[in-house]
Amino acid sequence: MNSKQKVIRVKNMYKKFGEFTANDDLSFEVEAGEIFGFLGANGAGKTTAIKILCGLSYPTSGEISVAGFDVYNERESVKRNIGYMSQKFSLYEDLTVFENIRFYGGIYGLSKSEINSKADNLLKKLDLEHARDKRISALPLGWKQKLAFSVAIFHDPKIVFLDEPTGGVDPVTRRQFWDLIYDAARSGITVFVTTHYMDEAEYCDRVSIMVDGKIEALDTPEKLKKQFNAADMDQVFLSLARKATNIE
């Protein structure tokens, strides 16, 4: 895959809710295979933007294409090429691990044998073979989140959108989660991830930092630290976030 290929193009994107502008003139591009960190405080407009990119919400204006498809007119083609993991935990608690995998594999049109062999590999990789027939409700949160991520990329999408995937889990599990993200990126999946853990920002190839609906900075973590003369991403973020007016 050509690494210069742009899989997400956003130009002058606005999203307004009445008087309130949640996304104010966003423009950025994401390259194929990249891990793109989409940072910002709570209420900065990250989730709004990610929903537009996933086709869950209409932008007010702007030119946006995802995986080569226009988000206004080719929404269903966009959806066929992306995976999404929301803040809200989104596997079915009353179904077993395997039933969830089978369901999501099935609705993306995978064949039965594909589903079975991929599910076996996945469970082996996650070390969850013993939990294959356990209900999701019986699993610890960290496992659920790793599983939710794996299900989100089960159909091998071009891009996976992760909206604060590691909220509420311990640092060790977060580290393991990021190993999964690296694996996905190595296999060619572009990762678009929002987070407010600044240590996670260091793991990204490039990050954008949103403040009050605007992108205030966009570069590699190294360059940003140099630019803001900061020791780590935390300081970079703080020096930008001080400008914010509507931090919740």
Next chain:
Amino acid sequence: MRILKYLLQKEFLQIFRNKSMLPIIFVMPILQLCILSFAATYDMKNTNIYVVDKDLSNQSRELISKFNGSPFFTVKEIGFSEEAAEKELFKDHIDAILVFNEDFGKSVDLNTQASVQILVNAINASSAGLYNAYITSVIKDYNLSITPNFAELSQGNQHNIVNSTYSHQFNPEMKYIPYMLPGLLVLLVTVISLFLSAMNVVREKEIGTIEQINVTPIRKSQFLLAKLIPFLIIGFFELGIGLLVATFGFQIPFLGSVWLIYLVAFVYLIAILGLGLFISTQTDTQQQAMFIAWFFMVIFLLMSGLFTPIESMPEWGQKLNILNPIAYFIKIIRMIMLKGSGFFDILKELGILSIFAISSITIAVRMHKKIA
């Protein structure tokens, strides 16, 4: 098609894994049918009457004994004071008072106008009407028994009493169960399918899985079809249990075709499920969905003619019933079961139900948003 298969598989797994669902599906219908069929009756069985007999004549005693002999009446007390009787009526110990004045026996003997006063508790107007009718019929019976006497007395005078005789078609013994039970069946099927469908999509909104569904290329129609089919099957199943209980348990005559009932039920259930899904798409929590479903249910049900005859509603009420799917289905199911009506007899009602079905499902699909 394959996608639909996976969706359906998931829905059925979830339905049968929900521990509170199974009793609702299997036990509730039978309980409901049995309890309501026995309890929701129009028949009068125990009317308690108080007799004020100021006459104490043979004639008054004879009439009182007729009440005593009737299975519908219990003569609670015989007294002389109207006040005492009214007090009992006040306390709700009795349902009606019968007053014989001093001259009752004499008037009967002299063949002049003899009168009995009847006072009934009319808090419930429809049962008051029934008390009245039953009491009057006992008195009429007494009247007939003394008529030959005065017919003899007044030889030559023509006493041609016009006698009307009745033949009750389709429910010859005027039993209430054959009348009520088909209606209760409709109620049963409606409650289950409306509530289950109304709560279902909104439940996915509550737990957040709907978002995950919405980022997939699943089509709206596929998603809603997968929500509809399981409840359609459950509805059919409920109807089947109900019909079995009705015909074999209650021995209700079943003159028409089961297949015709199922055809109507199919159309009807689509209409109701469409309404349920529509409610689901318009609400954010199961609680809201519940209340709205309940609102529709109560109005449809009370207007449906199950408990009060539609003919006695005010005209605007009858007109409103044009929009009431329950009323149509109750009417049709009674026609098919009790009269043996065929396809062409119910064509008009079935046509209207089809319009409901098509519009409610169209609206539900339209209003379901894959996008916020």
